[in-house]
Amino acid sequence: MEIVLGNVALACGLIIGLGAIGACIGISLMGGKYIEASARQPELMNELQTKMFMLAGLIDAAFLIGVGIAMMFAFANPFVVK
């Protein structure tokens, strides 16, 4: 049982860590492109901002779903029989 608990703890760390890496790379790529695009064409800024926030939410979602699942594993562990 201790081995299961330890593995689940490691898994939670991996879920959150790898998800964070992916989400951060995604957001930074998009944020950079947004700044670049609005420097080239400042008149499109408002239009692009809406789209950027929406995409940020879409990128964030996969990571936050991962965080939610990891938290569930950490506190209501389904792999250990109580």
Add this chain to the structure above:
Amino acid sequence: MATTGHEAAAHVPSAGDYIVHHLGHLNTTGHPQASVVDFSVINLDTLFFSVAMGVIGLLLMWVVARRVTSGVPGRAQAAVEILLEMVAGQARSIIHSEESRKFVAPLALTVFVWVFLMNSMDFLPVDLLPMLWQGATGNEHAYLRVVPTADLNGTLGMSIGVLLLCFWYNIKIKGMGGWVHELFTAPFGNHPALYLPNFLMQMIEFLAKTVSHGMRLFGNMYAGELLFMLIALMGMGFSSMSGVGGSLMWAGHVVAGTFWALFHILIVVLQAFIFMMLTLVYIGQAHEGH
């Protein structure tokens, strides 16, 4: 699981017990759902709070609409007008049919306001309503969860509603024959050998759209709610620890709670906006022939 919660509440509850107890729904069976899928269980708290938020949203809009004036608008009217114009603008840019917009634009507004209000239940202190409920029922182990969108049943229910609307608009715009024709000939092309792959592809698309639509909102709200519970646990550590460690825990709980609540305002609005936008996009796709 029910027994662990009850025993723990009798003594000092551990962190795990606290979280597990707070993740239990007030449902028709009286104890947390045992299996992952069980259609005989109805989560009464999700039902109650979602309907209550819907009623509050409608009342709010109704009160503002009744007092609407063509003169200098008050602050409430200006705020609702900004919201209306934002939603109407998004609907106009995604759905090109004037006739469909008469229904879809108000739908989008309703979805946005409703999801926003349901998400906002997260801003209430995590223990406030459950404690009031436990006091009101006299049962100190009573379960209650106040955020309807942190329940997968609530969000998937809404996304399935959107799916049904997509079917309806597919049939309405393209006709039954046209839609069936599209199901078997798009996206790969019109050839007998491609009928089956096309149909499978379309089914996968509908399934993925609906599941991700509901899961996205649920995942964000569930993670947010859990983090609020973890922060509340830091405050609980204050009572069990003495001296400097205890006061540090208390300060940490206040600081972390403040920051997460501020960040959560962004998530709450963003997720309501995304849910609305995806509703529009999916219904807009039903209007387009391949």
